Amino acid sequence: MSWKAGLRVAARRVTGAFGLVPVVLLLLLGGCATTRVEQSRQTNAVLGTGEAMVILGRATYNDRETEESFTDCLADILSQGSNPIRLVSEDQFKDDLYPWFEARTAPTNANDLGRLFAEAGVQAQIDQSSIRYLAWIEGDTVTVDKGGSMSCAVSTFGGGCFGMSYWEQDASYEASIWDLKNLSASGQISADSNGTSYLAGLVLPIPILARPGNAACKGLAAQLRVFITGVDD
Amino acid sequence: MKRFKINRVKWSLRAFSVTVLCALLASCTHTLTVSGRIPTPLIEPLPVSIGLIRPPEFSTHIHREKLPRGGGDWTIELGALQNAFFENLFDTVFQGVQPVDTLGCRAEDKSIAVGVRCPDGFVRLSLLEYAFLPPELSGLKFFSASTKYQLELMNADGAVLDTWVVVGYGKNEGGGFQPTDALNAASVEAIRDAGARVALEWPKRRNVQTWLDSVGVKNDPKPIM
Numbered sequence: 001m002s003w004k005a006g007l008r009v010a011a012r013r014v015t016g017a018f019g020l021v022p023v024v025l026l027l028l029l030g031g032c033a034t035t036r037v038e039q040s041r042q043t044n045a046v047l048g049t050g051e052a053m054v055i056l057g058r059a060t061y062n063d064r065e066t067e068e069s070f071t072d073c074l075a076d077i078l079s080q081g082s083n084p085i086r087l088v089s090e091d092q093f094k095d096d097l098y099p100w101f102e103a104r105t106a107p108t109n110a111n112d113l114g115r116l117f118a119e120a121g122v123q124a125q126i127d128q129s130s131i132r133y134l135a136w137i138e139g140d141t142v143t144v145d146k147g148g149s150m151s152c153a154v155s156t157f158g159g160g161c162f163g164m165s166y167w168e169q170d171a172s173y174e175a176s177i178w179d180l181k182n183l184s185a186s187g188q189i190s191a192d193s194n195g196t197s198y199l200a201g202l203v204l205p206i207p208i209l210a211r212p213g214n215a216a217c218k219g220l221a222a223q224l225r226v227f228i229t230g231v232d233d
Numbered sequence: 234m235k236r237f238k239i240n241r242v243k244w245s246l247r248a249f250s251v252t253v254l255c256a257l258l259a260s261c262t263h264t265l266t267v268s269g270r271i272p273t274p275l276i277e278p279l280p281v282s283i284g285l286i287r288p289p290e291f292s293t294h295i296h297r298e299k300l301p302r303g304g305g306d307w308t309i310e311l312g313a314l315q316n317a318f319f320e321n322l323f324d325t326v327f328q329g330v331q332p333v334d335t336l337g338c339r340a341e342d343k344s345i346a347v348g349v350r351c352p353d354g355f356v357r358l359s360l361l362e363y364a365f366l367p368p369e370l371s372g373l374k375f376f377s378a379s380t381k382y383q384l385e386l387m388n389a390d391g392a393v394l395d396t397w398v399v400v401g402y403g404k405n406e407g408g409g410f411q412p413t414d415a416l417n418a419a420s421v422e423a424i425r426d427a428g429a430r431v432a433l434e435w436p437k438r439r440n441v442q443t444w445l446d447s448v449g450v451k452n453d454p455k456p457i458m
Contacts, residue, residue: 067406091270098272099429120277
């Protein structure tokens, strides 16, 4: 039997009499992550007409920092939808306000805003861009558990992967919202998401991904939109 | 016919093996010309003029390193960006900047343009060291880079008033297939970090404050945030 025919027989045995339906169902059911979003609000002010927001990922000099992909995900969601928010990009903001928002020099809490705005040119630059809110995003996605085993082999008679491995991820993020008009903290929103992904080896490797980072992004973005605009999407 | 088929398969396998070998070898060599945005600092310039001295290799600096444990050969061209960055930075930190090759304001010195007032002092900027670490060696999820510069402040007579070594640090999460992009971002961040320290911390150094007082500048050193 040629290797192509062998692969066809193996795939037929995997999918069974119902074809690919069980495999597709397994893929759809497997992508689940549980998310919890909490909010703490200090002021009731919302974004006015023409005002903008900046999303900044908090960078520190240790081995953990907020992934750029997470802040990009937030920016993509918030700038779209029926109630889009005008965003100033993180790169543009940092360039316009250089050197005041580099990792080493950025203010660490809202109480430092008063001193920052006393520096020449800072207030004028913020007013020029009509930036009202600044959202600092802190957190990351880590793998908390993993196990199982998978082995893949290729030979002249055919090949495939066999086994099952899994990994559990925890995505924990917090957004601190600062009001640049009142120079104070407006509130905090936290999003925690947990999910387990699987990689099943049934001749072909079949990933069943939970994507808690993506779930945390969607949850945080939805709550942030309500917080900033006062309107649900 | 059968022999022709066997020969064709043999040659196809050989061509495939050579292609794979070339791809593996190419993936071990990395060349990067560091490039990025050059922001203009949002600070009040010091009302002094300086002569800025940079060694010739500052603008053409290339870092070459062979990393252990299969990290590959790296060639990183850093000079062009750091030169342009610090030129822009010093143009904003000081009211007047004259690029010069040597110290001094005597009549026979040709480094100061004719008719131009002698600067209040001289600053010599040099790159002492550039270093980087990929995730494979650090065990972390990102590329990191550091730049170490030396700033020497000299008065109009050429006497050294202050020597300061400043280190800038940057990091960037690296995707497995984009190592040069991640290192580029980390290197740019390291240069920006060093620039931020020069703009905010250097004017507040005691020797620099003394020099500013001596040239008649009243500078109120606000605490660094």
